[in-house]
Amino acid sequence: MSILLDADVRVLIVGITGKFGTFSVKDLAQSHTRVVAGVAPGRGGQAIEGIPVFSSVAAAMQETHANAALIYVPAMVALDAVLETIEAGCPLIAYPGDGLPVLDAMEMRAAALEHGAHLVGPNSPGLISPGKAKLGFMPSFCYAPGPIGVISRSGSLSYEACFRLSQAGLGQTSVIGIGGDPVRGVNAAEAIALFHDDPETRAIIYLGEIGGSEEYALAEYAKRPDAKPSAALLVGRTAPAGKKMGHAAAMIGSYAESWAAKVEALDRAGVVIARDLDGLPAAAASALARTMKPAA
Amino acid sequence: MLVTEAQGKALLRAAAVTTPSSHELRSLDEVRDCRVDFPVAVKAQVAAGGRGKAGGIRKANSPSELESAFDAIMGMRFGGEAPSSVLVESWLDIERELYLAVAIDSRVGGFNVLYSPRGGINIEDGPPPLSYPVGLARNFRAHAFRALLEPVESDAKVRERVISTARRLLEIAQANECTTVEVNPLVVCRGGALIAADAKVALDDAASFRRAATAAAIAAARDKAEREIRLCEEANLMLVWLDGEIGLISGGAGMTMAAMDAIDGAGAHPACFLDVSGNPTPAGFGLAFDLLDRAPNVKGILVSMFGGGLHTDRVAKTLVELLARRASAKPVTLRLNGTRSDLATTILGEAGYRNHATLEVAVADIVKKVAGARS
Numbered sequence: 001m002s003i004l005l006d007a008d009v010r011v012l013i014v015g016i017t018g019k020f021g022t023f024s025v026k027d028l029a030q031s032h033t034r035v036v037a038g039v040a041p042g043r044g045g046q047a048i049e050g051i052p053v054f055s056s057v058a059a060a061m062q063e064t065h066a067n068a069a070l071i072y073v074p075a076m077v078a079l080d081a082v083l084e085t086i087e088a089g090c091p092l093i094a095y096p097g098d099g100l101p102v103l104d105a106m107e108m109r110a111a112a113l114e115h116g117a118h119l120v121g122p123n124s125p126g127l128i129s130p131g132k133a134k135l136g137f138m139p140s141f142c143y144a145p146g147p148i149g150v151i152s153r154s155g156s157l158s159y160e161a162c163f164r165l166s167q168a169g170l171g172q173t174s175v176i177g178i179g180g181d182p183v184r185g186v187n188a189a190e191a192i193a194l195f196h197d198d199p200e201t202r203a204i205i206y207l208g209e210i211g212g213s214e215e216y217a218l219a220e221y222a223k224r225p226d227a228k229p230s231a232a233l234l235v236g237r238t239a240p241a242g243k244k245m246g247h248a249a250a251m252i253g254s255y256a257e258s259w260a261a262k263v264e265a266l267d268r269a270g271v272v273i274a275r276d277l278d279g280l281p282a283a284a285a286s287a288l289a290r291t292m293k294p295a296a
Numbered sequence: 297m298l299v300t301e302a303q304g305k306a307l308l309r310a311a312a313v314t315t316p317s318s319h320e321l322r323s324l325d326e327v328r329d330c331r332v333d334f335p336v337a338v339k340a341q342v343a344a345g346g347r348g349k350a351g352g353i354r355k356a357n358s359p360s361e362l363e364s365a366f367d368a369i370m371g372m373r374f375g376g377e378a379p380s381s382v383l384v385e386s387w388l389d390i391e392r393e394l395y396l397a398v399a400i401d402s403r404v405g406g407f408n409v410l411y412s413p414r415g416g417i418n419i420e421d422g423p424p425p426l427s428y429p430v431g432l433a434r435n436f437r438a439h440a441f442r443a444l445l446e447p448v449e450s451d452a453k454v455r456e457r458v459i460s461t462a463r464r465l466l467e468i469a470q471a472n473e474c475t476t477v478e479v480n481p482l483v484v485c486r487g488g489a490l491i492a493a494d495a496k497v498a499l500d501d502a503a504s505f506r507r508a509a510t511a512a513a514i515a516a517a518r519d520k521a522e523r524e525i526r527l528c529e530e531a532n533l534m535l536v537w538l539d540g541e542i543g544l545i546s547g548g549a550g551m552t553m554a555a556m557d558a559i560d561g562a563g564a565h566p567a568c569f570l571d572v573s574g575n576p577t578p579a580g581f582g583l584a585f586d587l588l589d590r591a592p593n594v595k596g597i598l599v600s601m602f603g604g605g606l607h608t609d610r611v612a613k614t615l616v617e618l619l620a621r622r623a624s625a626k627p628v629t630l631r632l633n634g635t636r637s638d639l640a641t642t643i644l645g646e647a648g649y650r651n652h653a654t655l656e657v658a659v660a661d662i663v664k665k666v667a668g669a670r671s
Contacts, residue, residue, distance in 0.1 A: 076505050106407075139605060159634070163602075207550070278655075
């Protein structure tokens, strides 16, 4: 098992004729992920790398029975593309793009919740279930199958963190990029709930940052008596307050958004803390060791 | 991005939220021509927080006091920023100060309404404000907010006025694409009227493609920004100056922060957050080296890239060419891991540079080189 994304996924790519869309067709094929359709308004009937192109998401889903969408369109038309995909009944959508107005992110999130769809993003590399499939553009060599569920606010950090976990023999059930923006589709609390319900995930690793309040969702979860063990690495210990550190949401506006406040809350809740990237594999192994052995 | 109080209050007034009568003044001539009833509040106009505690708000009882307050404030700096003007406002007859704000909250997935019956300059020292998670602005319900307010705000008249003001703040945030509209203090005057004595408004930068006012505010801020910050924005690099001695060139927001923390963990200090992932080309790296080579506090440079989609052999070629014609003698340490790093190691090796195997080894190396250069 894994969360949201399995080997039987049938992916459609919205914006398949663009640079990212065309790159993704080849990249997903190399990751053994089945791409069944592309969407580009006005380009229906064409083919890209052998993949049929449709003019609307509804037509693509009807013809190809796609059940997940990867959306590569510019921020100014992203809300339209995501709403079209949600309303066509697609249950799983990744929108990796950045620079999305927060009001549009709010509308996307509300529409996904209303239709029972899972939206990954914005400003995220997407979702991967190593050895099975990927819905995004993360570098596949960083990942290996295994028992750890990973949640990350940062793309770059998740690549190197997962590479180090994989090298240490700590593979992953799924790795979800919840994104660097303040409003997102699947958020930390929802990603935690998905990993909690996944029987193969034995520990949850959270890669967080300064700014915002998502990390407190993990602290609340870790206090539950039935919580799976968890570890966290938060970056930005040395970041000054009041300065945006690259990501829209990575800015300390109050004490609660600081590294120290979050680490204290997570530590008190029983989350294993990695002080820096170097300490992450040991923290993950330590969390995994706390897992109850399943009854033989 | 934050806008000034005067710009924020213009948005409030346009939505019929009462603000004090005011004049925005840019020169001593304007100050001398300005007719006001004393006493007045004289307030620095800067897009930065902490203004009150830094002495940017003064009381003037006469024209001469107004002139000297203007002079003093215009000579001050707030978070490095010079005031663009001062706002002169009638002094309010305050009965009580409240706190009311709407702000984007990640866990709410949208707007959160925040209220405290005791606002003012020390709001952060008191108990956390009441929170009403709204999400989409259209989901605001007066009765739901009222039920939350009843236990914390005993004055029914104030409560009702706060509810209608909160709805207006949400409408302002929605219509102008603001991520924060904060009124602190929201003043209860003798007689019971509510007046927005201050306004802290943040616009959503990402909406600039469809909000002319946001695009104009970003352009104005860029004109005022330091030259280095402006050059980086134009080249699609992200730069934040810090106080340390290790110049850091890295890729991705999360990994750049992780590298800053690793430098700190090795007992040194990062001089910057500099993310070149938006432009990992000869032009991007060239600008990064140029800025760090010129910065006097930077004693050594660490290039740390983890190639995901990025091909590190291309970065290696770029760096070899760049370092060959670089004039600065500041020590440099390189670490290119990930996609095609074997090739990168070969390319760097043939040019006489070492490619370090991990971030930690590279950090130790640059920290040692910088310490060696000093002793």
